[in-house]
Amino acid sequence: MSTLPAFGNEPILELRRATERSRLAVGLGELHLPLKVPVWIGRERRFGEELVSTDPGRPERVVALAARATPAEAEAAVATAATAFAPWAATPAQERSAALLRAAAWMRERRAWLAALAVRECAKPWPQADADVCEAIDFLEFYARGALALRDGAGAQLLQMPGERNALRYAPRGVCAVIAPWNFPLAIPMGMTAAALATGNTVVLKPAEQAPGCGLRVVEALRAGGVPADAIALLPGDGDTGAALAANPAVATIAFTGSGPVGLELLRTAAQVKPGARQLTRVVAEMGGKNCIVVDSDADLDEAIPAIVESAFDYAGQKCSAAGRVLVHKALHDALVERLAGAVAGLQVGPADDFGTDVPPVIEREAQQRVQRYIAIAQQDGEIVSPRDDVPGEGWYVAPVVATGLAPDSLVLREEVFGPLLAVESVGDVDEAMDRVDALPVALTGGLFSRNPRTVQRVIDRSPVGNLYINRSTTGAMVGRQPFGGNRLSGTGTKAGGRDYLLHFVEPRVVTENTVRHGLVV
Amino acid sequence: MLVEASASASLEPEIQRVGRALADAFPSHRANPLKALDNRAMELAAQDAELRAALFRFVDVVPACRSLDDLAAHLTSFLEQVPTQPPSLRAAMRMGDTRAGRTALGAAGAAGVRHMAHRFIVGEDPQSALQTLRKLWRDGIAASVDLLGEATVTAQEADRYAARCAAALATLAGAYSQLDEQPLLECDAGAPLPRANLSVKVSALTPLLRPEAPQRGQRDAAPRLRGLLRQAEQLGAHLHIDMESLDSREAVLELVLDLLAEPEFAGGPSAGVVLQAYLRDSPQTLDTILGWAARTPRAQPLVVRLVKGAYWDHEVVEARQHGWSVPVFERKADCDANFEALTARLLEARPLVRVAIASHNLRSVAHAIARNHQLGAGPGDVEFQVLRGLGDDLGQALAARGLRVRSYCPVGDLVAGMAYLVRRLLENTANESFLADQAHGVPLERLLAAPEASAS
Numbered sequence: 004m005s006t007l008p009a010f011g012n013e014p015i016l017e018l019r020r021a022t023e024r025s026r027l028a029v030g031l032g033e034l035h036l037p038l039k040v041p042v043w044i045g046r047e048r049r050f051g052e053e054l055v056s057t058d059p060g061r062p063e064r065v066v067a068l069a070a071r072a073t074p075a076e077a078e079a080a081v082a083t084a085a086t087a088f089a090p091w092a093a094t095p096a097q098e099r100s101a102a103l104l105r106a107a108a109w110m111r112e113r114r115a116w117l118a119a120l121a122v123r124e125c126a127k128p129w130p131q132a133d134a135d136v137c138e139a140i141d142f143l144e145f146y147a148r149g150a151l152a153l154r155d156g157a158g159a160q161l162l163q164m165p166g167e168r169n170a171l172r173y174a175p176r177g178v179c180a181v182i183a184p185w186n187f188p189l190a191i192p193m194g195m196t197a198a199a200l201a202t203g204n205t206v207v208l209k210p211a212e213q214a215p216g217c218g219l220r221v222v223e224a225l226r227a228g229g230v231p232a233d234a235i236a237l238l239p240g241d242g243d244t245g246a247a248l249a250a251n252p253a254v255a256t257i258a259f260t261g262s263g264p265v266g267l268e269l270l271r272t273a274a275q276v277k278p279g280a281r282q283l284t285r286v287v288a289e290m291g292g293k294n295c296i297v298v299d300s301d302a303d304l305d306e307a308i309p310a311i312v313e314s315a316f317d318y319a320g321q322k323c324s325a326a327g328r329v330l331v332h333k334a335l336h337d338a339l340v341e342r343l344a345g346a347v348a349g350l351q352v353g354p355a356d357d358f359g360t361d362v363p364p365v366i367e368r369e370a371q372q373r374v375q376r377y378i379a380i381a382q383q384d385g386e387i388v389s390p391r392d393d394v395p396g397e398g399w400y401v402a403p404v405v406a407t408g409l410a411p412d413s414l415v416l417r418e419e420v421f422g423p424l425l426a427v428e429s430v431g432d433v434d435e436a437m438d439r440v441d442a443l444p445v446a447l448t449g450g451l452f453s454r455n456p457r458t459v460q461r462v463i464d465r466s467p468v469g470n471l472y473i474n475r476s477t478t479g480a481m482v483g484r485q486p487f488g489g490n491r492l493s494g495t496g497t498k499a500g501g502r503d504y505l506l507h508f509v510e511p512r513v514v515t516e517n518t519v520r521h522g523l524v525v
Numbered sequence: 526m527l528v529e530a531s532a533s534a535s536l537e538p539e540i541q542r543v544g545r546a547l548a549d550a551f552p553s554h555r556a557n558p559l560k561a562l563d564n565r566a567m568e569l570a571a572q573d574a575e576l577r578a579a580l581f582r583f584v585d586v587v588p589a590c591r592s593l594d595d596l597a598a599h600l601t602s603f604l605e606q607v608p609t610q611p612p613s614l615r616a617a618m619r620m621g622d623t624r625a626g627r628t629a630l631g632a633a634g635a636a637g638v639r640h641m642a643h644r645f646i647v648g649e650d651p652q653s654a655l656q657t658l659r660k661l662w663r664d665g666i667a668a669s670v671d672l673l674g675e676a677t678v679t680a681q682e683a684d685r686y687a688a689r690c691a692a693a694l695a696t697l698a699g700a701y702s703q704l705d706e707q708p709l710l711e712c713d714a715g716a717p718l719p720r721a722n723l724s725v726k727v728s729a730l731t732p733l734l735r736p737e738a739p740q741r742g743q744r745d746a747a748p749r750l751r752g753l754l755r756q757a758e759q760l761g762a763h764l765h766i767d768m769e770s771l772d773s774r775e776a777v778l779e780l781v782l783d784l785l786a787e788p789e790f791a792g793g794p795s796a797g798v799v800l801q802a803y804l805r806d807s808p809q810t811l812d813t814i815l816g817w818a819a820r821t822p823r824a825q826p827l828v829v830r831l832v833k834g835a836y837w838d839h840e841v842v843e844a845r846q847h848g849w850s851v852p853v854f855e856r857k858a859d860c861d862a863n864f865e866a867l868t869a870r871l872l873e874a875r876p877l878v879r880v881a882i883a884s885h886n887l888r889s890v891a892h893a894i895a896r897n898h899q900l901g902a903g904p905g906d907v908e909f910q911v912l913r914g915l916g917d918d919l920g921q922a923l924a925a926r927g928l929r930v931r932s933y934c935p936v937g938d939l940v941a942g943m944a945y946l947v948r949r950l951l952e953n954t955a956n957e958s959f960l961a962d963q964a965h966g967v968p969l970e971r972l973l974a975a976p977e978a979s980a981s
Contacts, residue, residue, distance in 0.1 A: 014848030019736035019772050130737055301589045301599065305676035334591060345679025349732050351741065359738035454586040457602045 030115030067216035087233035106228030138190035175203030177255030188217035292447025374422030447489030544891035593631030673937030797828030861976030
């Protein structure tokens with residue numbers, strides 16, 4: 004039986020100590036770029052150079068050369084995974100979990116090397132690259148335990164009557180297509196993949212086209228841990244590859260994290276029963292938000308300002324949990340804006356491999372242009388209070404921006420920017436702030452700064468978001484501690500890193516047996 | 526180790542003797558520091574964790590409340606979270622039901638907090654603190670002034686803090702130059718000691734302290750700190766750089782030691798750093814400091830203020846949340862034993878450094894006195910520091926015995942002082958606080974017992 008120690012988060016490195024910092028920096032030296040990333044189905048590898056990922060801070064540095072999966076390869080990957088499904092589903096849960104735990108150990112032994120890849124390929128600053136590796140390990144450890152708990156605890160709650168035996172068990176659904184983002188390039192693909200594998204599904208992983216190198220490491224870790232080659236395929240590609248997977252009738256589950264438009268398209272595709280389909284496609288989708296932090300008049304700005312800066316500008320605002328709006332009580336508005344603008348003026352914009360960097364480059368040229376468009380809109384609709392032009396010339400840098408006085412219908416207040424742009428609005432009171440929050444069609448994360456327990460409770464009662472943070476930053480959800488995911492149009496309400504998450508990758512089956520023979524209970 | 530142990534053993538009778546003599550010398554009308562606070566709330570709070578939390582939250586939010594009504598609303602909303610309310614609190618809660626009641630309650634709450642704050646904060650600004658500082662000097666007690674303020678999150682705020690510090694140095698130097706001579710307070714075996722003394726925080730001199738990038742904060746704070754060092758040198762004042770949480774230790778210590786090693790500061794000013802005995806690796810930090818002192822000749826030896834450390838809860842919580850080994854001792858006796866070991870090393874390292882023992886623990890202080898005596902040094906060759914409002918009785922007892930005492934005196938407005946105040950109050954009512962033990966009648970022999978470090 005399972006004798007696993009209780010789950011605990013993989014400790015992030017104590018980077019306030021110089022010895023730990025030098026340990027990480029060693030990882031860069033161990034990277035040999037560019038990586039070659041194949042389409043990897045079973046034991047077959049097809050290399051190619053159709054996709055190129057580059058260092059966002061130094062675009063001429065090629066990080067990975069990847070093949071782009073063809074439609075035929077997408078179909079072959081799903082077919083192989085479908086063939087591998089029966090044996091993997093029949094593998095005892097204990098053995099499947101053991102494979103995930105070995106994958107976690109594989110990653111743990113290579114932390115600096117893996118973090119260094121996230122630094123290079125996605126411009127994750129060191130502390131966050133390290134945290135991404137830790138979170139990937141956490142997902143493996145957490146779901147390995149969760150799958151065993153699901154096996155052991157299922158059906159315990161059923162009512163039992165004399166003469167009948169009722170049992171419920173959870174069976175895997177089949178092939179799961181994992182369509183992953185680049186912003187947590189190891190953790191999120193690993194999390195979705197590990198959940199599917201732990202529960203007995205097979206997986207075709209399509210990493211983000213910006214992060215195929217990290218996707219390769221995810222699959223390598225799982226295969227090194229003992230997941231059968233046919234049960235986990237790597238399918239580097241772009242949006243067409245994802246669409247091909249979603250349209251494949253043999254795909255039982257789509258696990259997606261990414262933008263709203265893509266997620267909604269996947270939901271539409273999945274909702275149409277394809278010819279030849281033998282089951283309904285389920286979608287686990289985690290999409291964007293327009294995350295608001297409410298600051299009441301009794302907030303402690305000494306604590307609120309650093310937390311807001313972290314929420315909005317860490318990783319250049321490229322987290323789905325990042326704050327895009329601050330709704331501050333009018334009594335504190337001017338003080339907050341002045342101090343926030345001053346704090347943002349001091350942020351260091353620079354390369355991800357510099358420990359001193361606050362704001363790294365955004366992921367690619369298109370992202371840089373998109374953020375700059377929104378900044379231009381903010382300039383038109385309001386005022387930029389933290390102008391600066393001291394960003395590095397090379398690389399996809401965007402200066403962090405605070406905008407105020409935006410017209411209520413400004414796009415900047417409604418659309419997810421996914422970049423270092425924060426809008427500050429003045430409100431009469433917390434209720435007005437919550438009205439504005441409630442008017443949004445998305446509900447991912449939210450924040451509140453208040454020192455009145457009654458206000459805190461009122462906001463908790465009114466808040467629609469999936470993850471609400473009180474008197475702290477709105478980013479940095481931890482596996483097992485802050486199960487993460489949004490409501491409304493932000494997602495399917497599934498909570499990654501939470502106990503219920505695995506239920507989305509299984510189907511319940513109930514068996515009722517009559518135990519009466521000739522009037523006797525036997 | 527054997528020599529060490531036997532030296533400690535032979536010192537024990539002297540420690541006991543000094544400790545008893547000190548206890549006898551406490552001002553008799555206020556033998557009990559907690560009662561001296563003259564505050565029933567503190568007594569109540571020390572007994573009930575929920576109530577303590579409610580009161581601390583209230584103290585913390587007072588500066589942000591916009592009206593008496595707002596104050597009362599906060600007070601009652603904190604108190605309603607206390608499961609078992611003493612009758613006096615239930616009465617307070619009922620007052621919250623009417624507007625007039627809330628106004629009265631808010632006024633009472635604000636007055637209570639202000640009353641408490643005045644015990645710890647000697648003035649709204651250095652000028653208004655002078656009266657208290659002069660009186661302390663006449664009573665034979667020196668001071669180090671600490672300017673309270675908001676956290677520094679912008680460069681402008683760092684500039685403003687540096688300007689306040691510069692102005693404070695000038696005000697203090699001017700005022701102290703007018704005072705009568707106090708030989709014990711202004712020279713030790715080596716040399717004269719500055720009268721004016723200011724404590725500063727690096728976290729207030731830069732908004733860019735980053736645990737994982739200490740150089741950023743150092744680079745940004747250096748010009749401001751250099752300016753203050755120059756001014757202290759010109760005015761003949763002492764500048765002490767406080768230590769804060771472990772997140773900034775590397776930045777602070779390297780910054781101070783680097784700046785003081787610059788040629789222009791070889792002649793002065795007198796300056797100091799802080800060593801926190803609650804950190805498990807504080808002996809290594811002391812190695813760093815002594816190594817630096819040995820290879821950095823300066824006219825005025827570095828002052829090392831030995832403290833227990835004021836960020837214990839923060840360090841424990843941060844380490845636990847991140848899965849790190851806890852950097853501070855979790856047993857009080859281990860911390861106390863380390864304090865004594867560091868005391869001994871510091872005293873033996875003289876004249877490479879000057880030593881300031883900053884503790885309210887009678888045992889730690891008695892140990893330092895006995896050790897100093899054992900080493901054949903004069904009473905003026907070690908300094909004792911106490912916190913204004915908490916260690917006043919101990920300070921007077923030490924001064925009465927002819928020892929050099931410096932009182933750490935926060936200066937600033939009530940709003941800015943609140944965060945500071947809350948930390949002091951927490952410390953005072955914590956379960957393992959020496960002052961709380963003392964106030965609750967723990968027998969003297971237990972208070973003076975040698976700390977037994979756990980085997981490691």
